[in-house]
Amino acid sequence: MSMPRSCLALAFTALVSLAGCGGHDTTSSGEDDQATGQPPLNPVHINRRLVQPDCRDNCATITVNSLRLDGAPRLTRQLELRQLLLAGDFNESADEAPASIREFAEHFFAQAAADHEEHPDTATYEARFEAEVVADHDDLLVIRLDDYVFRGGAHGMPTTGYMVIDQRNRHVVTLDDMLKAGQREAFNQALQAAHQRWLDSLDQPLDTGDWPFAPSDNVALLPEGAVVKYQPYAIAPYAAGQPELHIPYRELEGIFKPRYLPQDAS
Numbered sequence: 001m002s003m004p005r006s007c008l009a010l011a012f013t014a015l016v017s018l019a020g021c022g023g024h025d026t027t028s029s030g031e032d033d034q035a036t037g038q039p040p041l042n043p044v045h046i047n048r049r050l051v052q053p054d055c056r057d058n059c060a061t062i063t064v065n066s067l068r069l070d071g072a073p074r075l076t077r078q079l080e081l082r083q084l085l086l087a088g089d090f091n092e093s094a095d096e097a098p099a100s101i102r103e104f105a106e107h108f109f110a111q112a113a114a115d116h117e118e119h120p121d122t123a124t125y126e127a128r129f130e131a132e133v134v135a136d137h138d139d140l141l142v143i144r145l146d147d148y149v150f151r152g153g154a155h156g157m158p159t160t161g162y163m164v165i166d167q168r169n170r171h172v173v174t175l176d177d178m179l180k181a182g183q184r185e186a187f188n189q190a191l192q193a194a195h196q197r198w199l200d201s202l203d204q205p206l207d208t209g210d211w212p213f214a215p216s217d218n219v220a221l222l223p224e225g226a227v228v229k230y231q232p233y234a235i236a237p238y239a240a241g242q243p244e245l246h247i248p249y250r251e252l253e254g255i256f257k258p259r260y261l262p263q264d265a266s
Contacts, residue, residue: 060125
């Protein structure tokens with residue numbers, strides 16, 4: 001199943017917009033999410049499995065291995081909405097995405113039943129929602145959201161998004177928050193240099209005429225540097241997986257605000 005690159009970009013633009021607006025209540029303001037005088041966020045694992053109802057064989061499943069942020073319901077809600085948008089059909093805006101895992105399940109299971117009725121040999125539908133803390137440093141909590149959706153076809157679709165939370169104010173940090181004023185182009189140049197390093201590391205050369213560089217806001221602030229992760233088909237064919245571009249913090253000095261450059265970064 002091949003997804004147009006323009007649709008992937010549209011979906012991630014909607015995903016990033018959840019940090020500050022959208023039809024769902026995803027803002028990080030509110031008494032329950034004010035961090036002043038509160039302890040660091042406490043991520044708690046959530047595990048559940050949903051199975052297509054009224055099904056005898058080839059039953060669709062949804063597996064959730066995600067996180068709840070205790071004492072921060074708005075951030076927990078935003079995490080769930082981001083995962084739902086990642087798992088969408090790549091043509092949904094933040095307003096059109098399912099409002100909950102259960103709503104996603106209703107549509108997903110109905111689609112699986114209809115497809116199986118029309119094509120009995122259709123492979124079993126499957127969806128997975130996973131969230132994991134990948135870094136906790138300098139009062140920044142970094143969560144990686146990994147989704148996988150298989151709706152028949154040649155293969156499923158994995159997608160990944162990052163959620164960076166400033167624990168000092170419990171604000172979801174976007175790339176625009178990280179950048180100094182007027183430094184977007186400088187960041188894109190640093191990202192393009194990282195892209196070239198990635199190209200040079202490949203065992204097989206990639207035709208950049210077919211798969212040109214593209215900027216991305218999907219940034220994680222890890223202790224060793226910034227990582228930008230791409231979805232399948234964004235800058236490389238499906239077989240290349242989800243490329244990760246690494247930018248050392250020293251290359252982001254003067255581009256990122258000091259708050260987002262770890263004190264001990266070299």
